[in-house]
Amino acid sequence: MTKIPPYRRRTLRIWTHSQNPNELETCEPEAQSSSLIDLASNDYLGLSRHPNLIEAAQSVMHSQGVGAGGSRLVTGSRPIHKEMEEALANWLGRERVLLFPSGFQANIAAVLALANRSSPVFADRLIHHSLLLGVKACGARFQRYAHNDLKDLGRRLYISRQKFPKQQPLVITESLFSMEGTNPQLKGMAELCDKYEAKLLVDEAHALGVFGNQGRGLCYGLPAPVGIISGTFGKAFGSGGAFLASDAKTAEDLLQKSGAFRYTTALAPPLTAAALAALKLIEANPKWGLELLEKAQNWRSLLVKNGFHRPPGSGQIISIVFGSDELALRRQNQLEEKGILSIAIRPPTVPEGTSRLRLAIRKDLPNGVFKKLLAGLTEE
Numbered sequence: 346m347t348k349i350p351p352y353r354r355r356t357l358r359i360w361t362h363s364q365n366p367n368e369l370e371t372c373e374p375e376a377q378s379s380s381l382i383d384l385a386s387n388d389y390l391g392l393s394r395h396p397n398l399i400e401a402a403q404s405v406m407h408s409q410g411v412g413a414g415g416s417r418l419v420t421g422s423r424p425i426h427k428e429m430e431e432a433l434a435n436w437l438g439r440e441r442v443l444l445f446p447s448g449f450q451a452n453i454a455a456v457l458a459l460a461n462r463s464s465p466v467f468a469d470r471l472i473h474h475s476l477l478l479g480v481k482a483c484g485a486r487f488q489r490y491a492h493n494d495l496k497d498l499g500r501r502l503y504i505s506r507q508k509f510p511k512q513q514p515l516v517i518t519e520s521l522f523s524m525e526g527t528n529p530q531l532k533g534m535a536e537l538c539d540k541y542e543a544k545l546l547v548d549e550a551h552a553l554g555v556f557g558n559q560g561r562g563l564c565y566g567l568p569a570p571v572g573i574i575s576g577t578f579g580k581a582f583g584s585g586g587a588f589l590a591s592d593a594k595t596a597e598d599l600l601q602k603s604g605a606f607r608y609t610t611a612l613a614p615p616l617t618a619a620a621l622a623a624l625k626l627i628e629a630n631p632k633w634g635l636e637l638l639e640k641a642q643n644w645r646s647l648l649v650k651n652g653f654h655r656p657p658g659s660g661q662i663i664s665i666v667f668g669s670d671e672l673a674l675r676r677q678n679q680l681e682e683k684g685i686l687s688i689a690i691r692p693p694t695v696p697e698g699t700s701r702l703r704l705a706i707r708k709d710l711p712n713g714v715f716k717k718l719l720a721g722l723t724e725e
């Protein structure tokens with residue numbers, strides 16, 4: 346049997362800022378190609394090197410510091426944190442937003458805020474590792490329902506309500522699954538939660554900036570309220586850091602009780618400023634998300650035209666499942682030879698036998714990328 350190489354850490358350097366910002370130079374000595382088109386990162390709107398973000402980060406770095414030097418409730422709060430929290434709450438139509446240094450941390454805090462040892466917790470089978478850790482940390486009664494399957498979720502909620510009528514259940518999902526490219530039917534899920542009086546936690550990490558009314562995510566405008574929305578600035582916002590959005594009471598509870606909020610150095614001011622600059626750009630360009638989604642649909646149709654199964658979902662994440670690790674890695678290498686960076690995603694990140702290439706379409710791709718992609722995918 347062929348030995349599958351382990352995941353390698355890839356060190357990528359920007360080719361030069363003035364050249365095409367999507368071209369990255371690999372620093373790996375064994376890499377043959379000098380520049381690659383990035384179809385692997387989560388920088389969906391290409392904002393990580395946008396001059397507005399760089400300028401905002403630089404300016405705040407000079408006025409408010411590189412690091413915060415303390416936690417939010419001690420010495421770490423800066424004007425830029427408040428400005429960002431208010432702007433984001435306003436944009437999302439939520440009462441309060443709290444910033445966190447990372448989405449991983451925010452997710453753990455969110456689960457701990459909404460569940461305890463006696464809570465029945467129902468999570469999609471494919472939720473992010475950070476949410477799973479949150480569930481483990483609170484020691485809740487835990488069940489995983491079939492991916493995006495509302496029938497299965499409804500059945501489990503019904504049974505739970507019969508068995509533990511006094512315990513309020515928590516339902517956890519992502520609004521765009523990062524490795525599948527699929528979305529749950531959030532409206533139906535919110536209605537189910539309403540019916541069974543369950544709380545709902547939605548991780549909007551991959552949908553924000555792209556999906557929903559002017560990129561506001563898929564929870565925006567839902568008829569039933571979502572307990573907590575989690576989001577990160579490390580993806581479409583082109584920066585780093587994260588947030589939880591909720592009603593005022595939940596946010597106050599988090600602020601007072603969440604160790605993940607209180608006992609960590611506040612989000613770095615320059616990253617906060619860059620995220621705010623990204624928010625302003627997204628607000629000023631309300632069609633960016635839609636344009637990206639149209640491009641993604643076009644790529645899906647072109648893949649089908651060229652003999653592939655239609656990749657699931659409708660968003661900017663296109664997952665092409667090959668099954669075997671060997672084949673996924675071979676395709677990754679073939680794509681690299683054509684000048685495209687795409688990483689083979691293998692277990693344990695995805696279930697056994699579902700190794701895949703995860704293509705992340707960006708708003709700012711140069712022309713002709715799909716042709717190169719096809720050549721790399723079909724060559725033997």
Ligand SMILES: Cc1ncc(COP(=O)(O)O)c(C=O)c1O
Pocket residue numbers: 446447448449450452473475519523548550551577578579586587
């Ligand atoms: C669905 C999801 N949630 C949360 C995170 C964590 O976000 P962050 O990178 O800000 O820690 C990620 C990042 O990989 C993610 O894919």
